[in-house]
Amino acid sequence: MTTYATGLTWGEGPRWSGDALWLSDTQGGTLCHGVPGDWTVHQLTSQSNGLGFLPDGRLAGSVMRENRVGIWDGQEFAAYADLSRIATGPLGDMIGDVSGGLYVDDVGFAAHLGEDPKPGRVIYVDAHGDSQVAADNIEFPNGLALIDGGKTLVIAETWAQRLTAFSVGADGSLSEQRLYADLSQVVGPEARPDGICHAPQGGVWVATLTGHAVARVDGDSLLDVVSTGDGFPVACCTDGDTRLWVTIADGGGLPVMEAVANKSVTTSVELFDTSDLPAAGRSAND
Numbered sequence: 001m002t003t004y005a006t007g008l009t010w011g012e013g014p015r016w017s018g019d020a021l022w023l024s025d026t027q028g029g030t031l032c033h034g035v036p037g038d039w040t041v042h043q044l045t046s047q048s049n050g051l052g053f054l055p056d057g058r059l060a061g062s063v064m065r066e067n068r069v070g071i072w073d074g075q076e077f078a079a080y081a082d083l084s085r086i087a088t089g090p091l092g093d094m095i096g097d098v099s100g101g102l103y104v105d106d107v108g109f110a111a112h113l114g115e116d117p118k119p120g121r122v123i124y125v126d127a128h129g130d131s132q133v134a135a136d137n138i139e140f141p142n143g144l145a146l147i148d149g150g151k152t153l154v155i156a157e158t159w160a161q162r163l164t165a166f167s168v169g170a171d172g173s174l175s176e177q178r179l180y181a182d183l184s185q186v187v188g189p190e191a192r193p194d195g196i197c198h199a200p201q202g203g204v205w206v207a208t209l210t211g212h213a214v215a216r217v218d219g220d221s222l223l224d225v226v227s228t229g230d231g232f233p234v235a236c237c238t239d240g241d242t243r244l245w246v247t248i249a250d251g252g253g254l255p256v257m258e259a260v261a262n263k264s265v266t267t268s269v270e271l272f273d274t275s276d277l278p279a280a281g282r283s284a285n286d
Helices: 256-261
Strands: 001-009 011-017 020-024 030-035 038-043 048-053 061-064 068-072 077-082 093-098 102-106 122-127 131-138 139-145 151-155 162-170 174-182 196-198 204-207 213-218 221-227 230-240 244-248 266-273
Touching: 001 020, 001 030, 011 048, 011 061, 011 093, 011 230, 011 244, 011 256, 020 048, 020 266, 038 196, 048 102, 061 077, 061 093, 061 102, 068 093, 093 139, 102 131, 102 139, 122 139, 131 151, 131 174, 139 204, 174 204, 204 230, 204 244, 213 230, 230 266, 244 256
Parallel strands: 048 093, 139 196
Antiparallel strands: 001 266, 011 020, 020 030, 030 038, 048 061, 061 068, 068 077, 093 102, 102 122, 122 131, 139 151, 151 162, 162 174, 196 204, 204 213, 213 221, 230 244, 244 266
16 A cells, blocks of 8 residues: 545545546535646535546546535536536535546435435436436435446445446437445445446456445445545545555544544545555455
8 A cells, every 4th residue: 555645524426537547525615637746626606526538638526515516627626517407415425437428426405504315316417518317316325337348337335335336328318227245244234335436457446435345246246345544535546556545534432424524534545556456355354
């Protein structure tokens, strides 16, 4: 494990592109990118969460509390797709497909405003910026990953402690909803999935937050586990090979949500070489 970046509050949506890591600091209100020693932080007036790169290289961001997706112009996320007609709550994670479409979490309720929990959904934004609800009744939708060559979308349902899969249609529509992995059984009773990403070696990498581990799972198979000690893994991404970046929150000895609420949480970005992991199914600390 190598520390890649420090000084964040809550790192979300990491994406590797153009030999640099990009991520949103949702609690710090910034967009960050770069490599160790050359790390750039942009202060945002419109806070981004999920990030995704379009086929032409442009960076898209889900603007959390404005019900829209924007395109990074070097200073802000400029207008791209207005989701106010269909979005019901803050926007969360996001991922792009090869056709230029974007899948975006609609969390469904504003926890920061004290709203009662209710199901969220996933919105699909096509390459022309038009949007539609692709999946409904998702229990706190969070991380998103496209696997099987883009034929399957996997969604993290944080509070349900599960990964849910959908078949992807040619028009971006989602169908055949099914359980991909029950993380309380596959990883452990404290595993609550936050960010996820496609694993090039097979399956999905999952940041388990209160499970204190990043796990590679394929259905009910636990393939690899990276322990994060006392840290809370929030989100993850790979470079398409063996490098795995994980944003890890430090609650300073407090439960992570309590630390977020009293603004004492801090986050670092750690880099793992997954080719150095021990035998499948064992912890990297074993």
